[in-house]
Amino acid sequence: MLDLLPGSRDFGHLFEITPDAIANKCETLRIFSPEGKNWEFPFEAYVLDRVVLEQRMAREAAKLGAEIRLGRPVRVFRDDGDIKVGPTESESLEAEVVIAADGFPSMAAASGGLSCDRYALPQNLAINYQYVMDDLDIEPHVTEMYMGTGLAPGGYGWIIPKSPTTANTGIGIRTTFKPRKGRDLLDYFVHTYSLTAERLHSGRIRAMIADVLPVDGAVTNTYSDKLLLAGDAAGMVMPTNGGGIPTAMLSGRIAGEVAALHVKNNEPLSNYEIRWKEAFGRELFASTRMRRLADVFMSHDKLFDYALRILGTSGIKKVVTCKIPGGVSILMRLLGY
């Protein structure tokens, strides 16, 4: 994490994940171009057991005094200068600060008066479809990413191993590239695509999830009077790789600290935006600019393949890890990205 987001150095403890919440550790990332050429480089990553991780976090929060209420979506109610939160207005509680961490699109943000601005545009949204599969025969420490318009238009397909026999297999697509049904594309990836079908076809599908992710960077205002937005609710997903867990953890932590200091010492909520930008703003902004530029290439498989060949292993690694390769930076400046 320190390598990926150097500004997060004060939050190292957040990423000390307890072993029972780590399903697997990957060591290599392998990337396939639309024409099937591949590049790989060392990339250490935890594959999380999110149920274990989130239950542990919830237990720790409860130990520290949080009261957890489940089962009903909440929204924000504003009345003059006051802010309240709850499933209905009559059941709502008055708050000094509300942290909207309710994913994307955020009902708490919208009802609290912070709009998702450019996320009304479909090109800024990715739709992810994922199977959890077992009975596979895969390399347990290699994460794979597959590009190509026939497979994952505007995004990529992935195999993330959880063990030698289990994996998350998924695709992230953008409907503005090619309006096709995501589930059909995922089935194509698993059962038909020449580079993956042999290994995935005979596996057993245990579960499926699908969700929409914001992939155009943080919303313009991540705070307002008495309201902070964290994680996907604030658009904090890295657009070039779709990763939003580390930024959700960092922004959630920073939001909690800023809210506490606001309540105790009346420190301004604007510190939230300063602090999350220090932690990962540079990488989020770089990743957003690169996704916008990559959109030009990703519509044409041959052109995208050519771009990946020019980037080579070190350039591809930089893009995937949200850094701008030297040559690309010049191109961006010339084209105004």
Ligand SMILES: Cc1cc2nc3c(=O)[nH]c(=O)nc-3n(C[C@H](O)[C@H](O)[C@H](O)COP(=O)(O)OP(=O)(O)OC[C@H]3O[C@@H](n4cnc5c(N)ncnc54)[C@H](O)[C@@H]3O)c2cc1C
């Ligand atoms: C298929 C798929 C694969 C992904 N893979 C990766 C990956 O490998 N690595 C990575 O870093 N990221 C990945 N992501 C992205 C990652 O899951 C998100 O960026 C991350 O979960 C964001 O965390 P969050 O806490 O902001 O929001 P969420 O995880 O969406 O949590 C929001 C919570 O709020 C609850 N909620 C929603 N509305 C309300 C409401 N009105 N009132 C109360 N509660 C509400 C929801 O039920 C949910 O529990 C993936 C996403 C998908 C869909």
